[in-house]
Amino acid sequence: MRKIKLLFQYFEMFVLSVLVLGLTLLCVLKFTILDKNYVLSMYDEKHYKEVEEFLKSEMQKSMISTGISSSVIDDMFTASDVKKSTEEVLSILYDDNKQKLDVSSIEEKLRSNIDKDLKEKQFTLSDTEGYEEFVKSIMDIYKGEFLILNQTMKISKGIHLVNKYLNLAIIILGILILIYLVILILRKKFLQYVPVSLFFTSFLIIFSIYYSDVKVGFRNITIISESFSEIIRKIISTTFQVCLILVVVYLILGIILILFQRGKKKVKS
Amino acid sequence: MYKFRAIIKSLIIAFFFSAFMVFIIGTFFGVQVQRGLSILNTISIKLNNAENVEIHFDKIEKRLTQKPSWGSHIGRLVIPSISVDIPIYQGDSKLQLVDGAGHHAGSYFPGEGGSILLAAHNSRGLFYTLPQIQNGDIVTMEMTYGTFQYEVYKTNIADYRNIEAFPIQKEEEYLMLYTCYPVDNIWYVNDRFIVFAKLVGDQV
Numbered sequence: 001m002r003k004i005k006l007l008f009q010y011f012e013m014f015v016l017s018v019l020v021l022g023l024t025l026l027c028v029l030k031f032t033i034l035d036k037n038y039v040l041s042m043y044d045e046k047h048y049k050e051v052e053e054f055l056k057s058e059m060q061k062s063m064i065s066t067g068i069s070s071s072v073i074d075d076m077f078t079a080s081d082v083k084k085s086t087e088e089v090l091s092i093l094y095d096d097n098k099q100k101l102d103v104s105s106i107e108e109k110l111r112s113n114i115d116k117d118l119k120e121k122q123f124t125l126s127d128t129e130g131y132e133e134f135v136k137s138i139m140d141i142y143k144g145e146f147l148i149l150n151q152t153m154k155i156s157k158g159i160h161l162v163n164k165y166l167n168l169a170i171i172i173l174g175i176l177i178l179i180y181l182v183i184l185i186l187r188k189k190f191l192q193y194v195p196v197s198l199f200f201t202s203f204l205i206i207f208s209i210y211y212s213d214v215k216v217g218f219r220n221i222t223i224i225s226e227s228f229s230e231i232i233r234k235i236i237s238t239t240f241q242v243c244l245i246l247v248v249v250y251l252i253l254g255i256i257l258i259l260f261q262r263g264k265k266k267v268k269s
Numbered sequence: 270m271y272k273f274r275a276i277i278k279s280l281i282i283a284f285f286f287s288a289f290m291v292f293i294i295g296t297f298f299g300v301q302v303q304r305g306l307s308i309l310n311t312i313s314i315k316l317n318n319a320e321n322v323e324i325h326f327d328k329i330e331k332r333l334t335q336k337p338s339w340g341s342h343i344g345r346l347v348i349p350s351i352s353v354d355i356p357i358y359q360g361d362s363k364l365q366l367v368d369g370a371g372h373h374a375g376s377y378f379p380g381e382g383g384s385i386l387l388a389a390h391n392s393r394g395l396f397y398t399l400p401q402i403q404n405g406d407i408v409t410m411e412m413t414y415g416t417f418q419y420e421v422y423k424t425n426i427a428d429y430r431n432i433e434a435f436p437i438q439k440e441e442e443y444l445m446l447y448t449c450y451p452v453d454n455i456w457y458v459n460d461r462f463i464v465f466a467k468l469v470g471d472q473v
Contacts, residue, residue, distance in 0.1 A: 010282070013282065013286070014286050014289075017283070017286055019292070020314075058363070059366065061363040061366070061367055062363060063393065064366070064367070064390045064392055064456070065391050065448075065449045065457070065458075066454070066455060066456050066457060067453065067454055067455040067456070068455060068456070070470045098392045118455075123455065127455070127456060130455070130457065131455030131456065133456065133457060137457070181293075188311065193275075195279045196279045196282050196283050196286070197278055197283075198283075199280055199282075199283030199284075200283040200286045200287055200290075201285075203283055203284060203287040204287050204290060207287065207291065213426070215306045216306055216309045217310065217312055218309075221309075254279065255276055258272055258275045258276050258279060259272055261272065261275055
């Protein structure tokens with residue numbers, strides 16, 4: 001009977017631990033990767049400048065065999081345009097506004113620069129098909145940096161779907177844990193169970209970070225371009241840092257709660 | 270002392286719970302976890318910086334023992350008759366074609382006995398003068414493992430989408446050089462000026 005009672009106790013501890021772990025992970029997800037302001041905070045002026053230089057370099061390489069001067073892209077866009085486009089794409093991804101990336105002013109500038117270059121070379125435009133193809137290919141290089149392999153709308157739908165169920169899951173888990181904790185307080189088991197669940201969550205977070213770090217070369221992630229990859233690496237490493245801070249907080253909190261436990265009364269015969 | 274024991278006890282219980290959880294996840298979701306990690310690993314690649322490489326050529330087997338990495342500098346292309354003297358890089362993407370000729374990764378290397386395909390832009394300093402090449406002109410490929418000479422025997426103009434105009438085969442060794450045509454074009458063009466040259470000498 002006593003063993004069954006003990007087993008049931010451990011089962012209750014385990015259930016609380018899993019609930020706390022679930023709520024922690026969902027909250028980390030909600031307030032990091034799925035939070036637009038968090039992701040936006042990873043971008044800085046240095047990044048926008050690097051993207052500007054990278055894009056112009058790619059455009060120049062693509063223009064080598066076209067006979068058009070590379071100067072047509074010199075003042076086509078600036079780091080501020082890159083910043084504006086970044087914010088627009090993040091808005092498309094995270095806000096439910098279904099807008100498109102607006103590059104009309106940049107395209108207009110490119111066209112005007114090409115016309116100026118042709119005029120200087122004293123060429124008259126007869127091949128409009130070639131002209132349009134050229135403008136399209138240069139603009140595709142610009143848009144390609146932001147539109148995540150043209151999957152932006154799909155990713156946006158995914159984020160909204162996840163967010164919808166995530167908010168619901170957080171509310172449900174929060175209520176469940178609250179009810180559980182009230183029951184534990186009434187049964188005077190609060191200080192016994194909660195530290196275990198906090199330690200459990202900490203151990204699993206540490207293990208997950210270590211395992212994924214060993215199995216996946218997060219520091220070497222390379223996708224689309226070096227500047228975009230740098231942002232992804234930053235997001236992953238700061239999210240890991242947030243998790244590690246949580247681990248420390250949970251461990252300290254768990255130890256403090258145990259220190260508040262009342263010692264067992266020794267019965268003197 | 271009691272509290273210290275309580276802390277240790279809680280840590281041990283939490284540790285066993287964690288181990289049990291890892292076991293459950295590994296047993297029931299191990300395949301999905303591994304698949305997810307593999308997908309992440311495919312995008313976790315280090316960028317290869319182009320660098321000079323030593324290429325080892327097996328004279329008996331007549332093939333390279335190890336292919337050079339993408340972007341590496343593998344040799345020089347010299348055509349004195351049209352003043353071409355440019356580096357050759359492994360790969361023919363935008364980066365390699367900026368200041369040299371790109372070796373198409375799907376073609377053979379000099380000495381392997383098959384078709385060799387090199388591309389370069391039609392800009393001055395690269396293949397701008399290629400259309401001026403004549404039959405009988407000598408093209409030299411100075412690789413890190415040997416020097417190979419080819420004699421031009423024909424030229425052709427073809428659409429870049431016509432893959433038969435760039436035959437990759439292993440029956441005989443010949444070199445194909447190509448660039449966008451006409452060389453004084455504005456915008457992108459579909460035609461390519463192709464030079465064919467057969468192997469006439471090698472020093473491996």
